[in-house]
Amino acid sequence: MKTHEHLAGRRGFLKGLLAAGAAGVLGSGPGSLLRPHPAEAAPFDPSAYEVFRNACPRNCYDTCSIKTYVRDGVVQFVEGAPESTFTNGGLCVKGYTYPRRIYSPDRIKYPMLQEGRGSGNWRRISWDEAMSRIADKILEIKKRDGNLLGLGLTKYSGNFGITNYGVEGMMSSLGYTTRFVGTPCWPAGIDAQNYDLGDMWCNDPEDLVKARYIIVWGANPAWCSMHSMKYLYAARERGARILVIDPIFTQTAAKADEFWQVRPGTDGALALGMARHLLDAGLVDRDFVQNAAVGYEDFAAYLKTNVTVEWAAKTSGIPADAIRAATEEFAAAKPATVWIGYGMQRHTNGGSMVRAIDAFVAMSGNIGVEGGGARYGHLQTWGFNYHAMIQKQPAGSVGVRGASGPKGEFDFAGGEAATYSDRTLNINKTAQEILDARDPELRMLWIACKNPFAQDFDRNKLEKAFAKLEMVVSVEQFFTETVRHSDIVLPVTTLFEEWTINASYWHYWLSLNEQAIKPMHEAKSNIEIAALLSRAMNAREPGSCTFPQEVDGKEWMIKECNKGIYDLFGISSWEELRKGPAKARLASSASWHDRTFKTPSGKYEFSSALCARNGFTALPEYVEGRRPDAPFRLMTPHIQFGLHSQFVNLDWMEAYYPEPFVYIHPASARKKGIADGDMVRVFNRIGEVRVRARLSGNVAEDCVVMYEAWFRKLNYNVQNVVDDCAADMGAMKTGAPGVAIHDQFVDIAPADGGRA
Amino acid sequence: MSEQMMSLRRTAQLLRDFFAAATREEMRAAHDALAAHMPEGFSPSRLDDSDAARLEYAFNRLFVGPEALPAPPYASIYLDDDPLHMGPSTLDMRALLHSLGLAAPHGGQPDDFLPYELEAWHALTLLLDDETTRPAARDALQWLCEEHLGRWLPVFLQRARRAGPPPELLAVLDALDAWRAASLQRSLYENA
Known part of the structure; x- marks a missing residue:
């Protein structure tokens, strides 16, 4: 519809009505819905914004501080609060859609x-x-x-x-x-960190700039924590190296210096291989493991007996030379840090994998160090009433x-x-x-x-x-x-x-x-x-x-x-x-900066009796993942344009992301007779999803990816093919184990004649 | 005051009541009153329980929710560049209502809700009776009918009709369309 003439240019009759005292003439008629309102002669002032403070309350790393500009009782636009050095004046693409959410005609209006x-x-x-x-x-x-x-x-x-x-x-x-x-x-990782450290407590993400080596392991901040990316970039400008480890070549991976496409569910083996190489190369921080930790000797013995770099390479799919080189670089860089993503612990062996990574970081002497740390999350600032x-x-x-x-x-x-x-x-x-x-x-x-x-x-x-x-x-x-x-x-x-x-x-x-x-x-x-x-x-x-x-x-x-x-x-x-x-006023940007841990021993626990009592191994040993029951592993991570089922239903997001896809490697698609854009069935023993295929080298040949989202106009739901298989850990701190979201297996076939 | 104006005022009030109806009984009462006022097109003229239930479900599906609405009864959805609530067209109506000493009953209910607009039209026509308010009221009615309601109601009606309304709702949509067409006659206001 072409633009029509708004009252802004036709205010003469409004003044006329006011001048004529129309308000005094009208009374409430039978069944009147409208209410009396004092006549207003105040001229319209386009600069009369009221500014309010808001905060994005979604389940997102960034929890952005928002400045909201209101005029005439209507939110006109939002921006990131400049006072927060984390939000830094900018919102993500989802955050900027907030006015579309408030004023969407699709909102539920009444009970x-x-x-x-x-x-x-x-x-x-x-x-x-x-x-x-x-x-x-x-x-x-x-x-x-x-x-x-x-x-x-x-x-x-x-x-x-x-x-x-x-x-x-x-x-x-x-x-x-x-x-x-x-x-x-995130429950498996929470329990894992509680076994190792006594609590889940991460460094201030703003101190990532101090790191000299950063591993982003199973996280995709370019999509899911875009405000953290500036610290990664700043660290790299200061000479840091960034390695992304992920089963998917993510947008974060594209920004990294190095990318390892790990076989899903084998991150624990990879971390243990890296730990073994620290041991072999004499790169273990002796001060930390002897004075700030318990159980190290047992763990070292486990590594020597059960783990080799070659085994880790074979299990994880990452070449042994690359494992050795990165481990040496990580150990040489002070400080060095690992960002442990939540996706990585959504496996039947997820908690054990987080424990293995914690152990690797601890052996390298980067726990309690500004710019270091095994970063997972924290609840240190949630002490409300x-x-x-x-x-x-x-x-x-x-x-x-x-x-x-x-x-x-x-x-x-x-x-x-x-x-x-x-x-x-x-x-x-x-x-x-x-x-x-x-x-x-x-x-x-x-x-x-x-x-x-x-x-x-x-x-x-x-x-x-x-x-x-x-x-x-x-x-x-x-x-x-x-x-x-x-x-x-x-x-x-x-x-x-x-x-x-x-x-x-x-x-x-x-x-x-x-x-x-x-x-x-x-x-x-x-x-x-x-x-x-x-x-x-x-x-x-x-x-x-x-x-x-x-x-x-x-x-x-x-x-x-x-x-x-x-x-x-x-x-x-x-x-x-x-x-x-x-x-928050922090004594240090580093968690555990005084090396006083909340474990029963008060030290970092390579060997956790509590973990053993809860039915797991005391040491962060390798645990094999869920066995496949279909040809392809299915991963259902977060999309850039939504947060779980929120945001994708808004018109601006639909413009960016009108349709979901299943992403499949071209070689696998060829074997299945699937061309780019074909309508396919992704199915397993519990259900199926019909969706178009997009061929992509970003996924491994034995994986397919469907991003989790809710489309208001499409019948698309990844939970049709994701079962409720439990992750290993999580019951201790959250009341129930996590769920093995990324240990799902499906088959795929052309549907409706393929090209629809 | 012409008979046509008297009739159109009554139609506007009844349409207002219909589109503002929250319950099945309110909807049925408004429907039956409309049918009595302008029988043509209304069959049956009085709804039985099953008709009323069907009308209510369809009305909510098209205009209320909770599902996404095929035809939201708000001007800004059709007139503004962005199909959202509380846009420039909503604020136009707020300005008009305020100049009449009126306001939407609840801060969060958009001022350009169809029943409010029908009531505003009705209020403006009352001001035609007074020669001090008549010139401004005529200008305002011209804007309201030609620039505002006259531009969004056709699209609204088209979308509502396409959404497959049952006959009892279609009859009301036809009544609204007829009222819209009549409201566009400038002579209606010149002769007042």
Whole structure:
């Protein structure tokens, strides 16, 4: 449509209406929707922007600090906050789309009820009616079972703003319920680092510039942490060498000095081979392994007996000469560091692989060193009050007998002794857990900050599991496949419509998130929804819900802050964050800089008795990966234009990335009779995906790659062919083992005659 | 005041009620009132329960959600360079409403929601009755009908019709189209 004439050029009659006192003439007519508004004579001022502070709350390394420019109550544009040296004034391609998310016509606008799950027959209902139906169901479950364990919550990382832990608080305020615990993201690596170091604690990523040798191992920051790339470039300008180790030739690999296309699931063997060469070449940091570590001699003996560089080369596919040369360069460069990516631990042997890399870095003497470190992540800056999350169960609540167990890596409530606790089910086996839940069965599921049909594994099984549920409530912004499988959907605010506060699991900045605009349509924040539910519950059965019935988002954000947070970030009040994000005051940019580790021994543990007690080997020994049951390994990593199922549905992202592909090596495609652009079936024993093939030398001949995403107009879901096979570690710190997302195997064949 | 104007005002109010309806009963009441006001094209003139359910589901599928909407009833989606809410066209309507001493009832509901625009048209026609407000009201109506509603409603109607509405909804779309065509007659406002 060509541009039409806006009122900007036709304001004469507006002045005329004002001058004539039109406002005084009109009264509210019958059925009037519009409300009286004081007549405004103030001239339009295009420079009158209000600036708000926001923070991207997604499950992303970068957790960007955002400056939001609002005019006429409308977000006009966003930019990266220049005050954060990490965000450095720029957002990623996804971040710049935020106004498109707020104002997308596709947003869910009102509470809606589906008459017949999956029927598409939706009715608009009021918030009161929605809460009445939900409260009635909760009370019915409680009456039927004598407890609320039939009510489940699945929530993860769709919004990491701290007040959003009020969803967990809402569940606690109702009683003891069922929680899906664990994380599909990074649990095996968390446990691995806890065995080795006593905690997961990474160097400040901004000190990557100090490194002289950087291995990016199983991470793709060019797509997934683009703000970290400037430190890699700066390090290289200062003479550092960058090696990328990845099964896929990623955009990060393209920027590196050297790329090793490792055979997936063999990174542990490769790291052990590098460790063996440190030993053979006399490059071990004797001071560290003798004075700051325990178990080194046992590990050295293991290496001598079981590992050779040639074995590592044969297993991993990386030539022995390259392993030796890189190991020597890494050892000679001080400091040197490894960035351990999350993809690398999404294997049945993922935790053991992280432990092997930790050991290699430790032997090289780069733990506790600025510019060094085995970098994985941290939760050092998350010491909030969790006021929204910590709610008391109503008196007389009944649950699972015994003290509460861990509820995930972001559970900061502590495991206080209690007579009863919640029932915990493994988030990485959501479908199976729903199907298997007994005494009582899982009857009702509340879904917030999560899109199970895009994220949870074995989609076909999930469909069967959802069919078992009596009521499904989704709290969402867009009509996802999960909403399609829901009975009630509640519209939730975007980050610009709510107050909260955000920290990162990678960098050390703290950001305020102000409410920049009024919520669109009838959207409410998660804590406002909890308050409404509490009102409905208490109206029916006084005392049945302890969550406050009125909340003020700003007040609740303030309640998350404490002196510890203020001291850590060197601020006297949260209000200082209105001037810009603050960075934690660190004694050193290096984690473990004083070599005091949180392990039982207080030292770095090459040999971990705790790890052995938990059913693994005490030493970071080689563990073989999952055996293939189909010709191709399938990898489903993150796309540049989305974050899990978020962003790809927005129009700007569709312009960049209109269609998914399966990427296959040309030689493999030839053998299968597949040409570039052909429609193919990617299939295995649990399901199939139909998608176009793109021939690419970036993937190995025995691998295919499909990037994980949700397209609003396409029936594409990688979880059709990703099963719920567990990773080795993760249960200790996150409540459930991780999942072997990259240990999946498929076959591929032309579909629909191939070229469609 | 011409009979045609009186009738069009009534039509605008009924269309407003229809497109603002949140429940099946509100939708049915607005539909039946429209059918009584302008019987041509409405068959049946009173919806039974099954018709009303079908109407509600279709109405939500086209105009409310939660699925992506084939025909969002907001001007900015059609008039602005970017098919988003709260764009320049929304702010045009906000400026017009404010000059009338009116505002959308909720800060987050776009000012260019079709029912608000129909109500604004109705309010402006009331100002034609007063000679002090008449000249500005005429100018405003000309802009509203020719530059604004007159430009986005045809696209909206086209998209809504293509989305396969059931007959009871199609009848309302036809009524809206007829009202749109009539609202474009300048003589309607000159003779007021």
